[in-house]
Amino acid sequence: MALDGLRNKPTGGRYADVVESIGNTPLVELQRLSPKPSVRIWAKLESRNPTGSVKDRVARALIEDAEEKGAIGEGQTILEPTSGNTGISLAMICARKGYPLKVVMPENVTPERTRLLEMFGAQIVYSEGSKGSNGAVELALQMSAGPDGSSYYMPYQYGNEANPNAHYNGTALEILEELDEVSAFVAGLGTGGTLMGNGRRLKETFGDGVKIVAAEPMQGEPVQGLRSLDDGFIPPIIDLSLLDRKIFVTNRDAILWTRKLLHEEGIFAGVSSGAIARVAVRIASELDEGNVVFVVADDGWKYLSSGIYTRPLEEIEDLDATVWW
Numbered sequence: 420m421a422l423d424g425l426r427n428k429p430t431g432g433r434y435a436d437v438v439e440s441i442g443n444t445p446l447v448e449l450q451r452l453s454p455k456p457s458v459r460i461w462a463k464l465e466s467r468n469p470t471g472s473v474k475d476r477v478a479r480a481l482i483e484d485a486e487e488k489g490a491i492g493e494g495q496t497i498l499e500p501t502s503g504n505t506g507i508s509l510a511m512i513c514a515r516k517g518y519p520l521k522v523v524m525p526e527n528v529t530p531e532r533t534r535l536l537e538m539f540g541a542q543i544v545y546s547e548g549s550k551g552s553n554g555a556v557e558l559a560l561q562m563s564a565g566p567d568g569s570s571y572y573m574p575y576q577y578g579n580e581a582n583p584n585a586h587y588n589g590t591a592l593e594i595l596e597e598l599d600e601v602s603a604f605v606a607g608l609g610t611g612g613t614l615m616g617n618g619r620r621l622k623e624t625f626g627d628g629v630k631i632v633a634a635e636p637m638q639g640e641p642v643q644g645l646r647s648l649d650d651g652f653i654p655p656i657i658d659l660s661l662l663d664r665k666i667f668v669t670n671r672d673a674i675l676w677t678r679k680l681l682h683e684e685g686i687f688a689g690v691s692s693g694a695i696a697r698v699a700v701r702i703a704s705e706l707d708e709g710n711v712v713f714v715v716a717d718d719g720w721k722y723l724s725s726g727i728y729t730r731p732l733e734e735i736e737d738l739d740a741t742v743w744w
């Protein structure tokens with residue numbers, strides 16, 4: 420029976436299992452935060468993936484790439500450094516496919532991340548909190564070079580082309596299916612996979628008509644999931660020449676804009692999405708017309724215990740900017 424007003428796309432498809440259902444995320448317009456009607460801002464809601472982040476795409480690509488290359492077989496232990504989301508995605512996928520998983524993660528991430536990893540059966544190795552995600556990378560590389568190294572397969576999202584390819588062959592194609600024109604694409608810079616994969620595909624399609632813009636945290640003001648290139652580690656998958664601009668965002672602005680997404684648009688997102696939205700709105704205000712697409716990398720559930728959604732704004736103003744949310 421046809422229902423009036425119901426578009427023929429709302430079910431999201433049919434899949435053999437939850438891993439296959441990754442991707443196909445909605446593109447949602449920000450009508451209230453947009454500075455002018457002639458420029459439309461679109462949020463690609465990667466928070467709508469099975470474990471709530473963009474990293475489901477990447478984790479699937481990393482594991483399936485290793486399977487296709489014959490690099491992993493039944494029961495192979497997977498080892499990966501992550502600030503949280505990739506670990507959670509790998510934990511779900513490895514549990515589903517039967518691979519034991521060890522995740523190296525900074526000790527000061529929110530407790531929700533630890534609970535989620537434990538829930539999916541991953542083993543956690545903590546790295547020094549003050550070193551952020553670089554400390555996790557360092558420790559995982561040491562472990563893979565150590566005496567037990569040969570028992571691990573490390574997908575290493577920072578240096579594995581399967582990471583940007585998940586976007587080149589997934590996220591970007593979904594955006595192109597919906598929009599005939601994109602003036603700017605804005606994303607956070609963590610491993611660089613989102614920016615590289617989408618950037619490459621969108622440049623191939625629109626040439627210099629599309630600007631690829633990175634939201635970067637200020638040095639010394641960590642935003643969970645993002646990195647400052649000035650901290651000294653440039654992931655091998657990053658080709659800086661693909662980026663048209665890098666715009667810095669303070670920790671405080673990231674939180675303020677996470678709240679704006681929630682209160683003005685009803686989008687419950689993680690803190691990096693606040694930073695990215697802030698940059699998307701700034702880029703939109705500089706354009707006369709066109710579409711600006713930005714990536715909501717994850718949802719807000721994992722950050723609830725930090726109080727960022729509910730604490731009075733005056734307290735947010737006084738936040739210790741070096742706290743790693």
Ligand SMILES: Cc1ncc(COP(=O)(O)O)c(C=O)c1O
Binds near residue numbers: 502608609691716
């Ligand atoms: C919350 C969050 N935002 C943004 C990013 C950045 O994505 P990418 O690694 O593709 O640069 C990440 C990556 O870890 C993340 O966890």
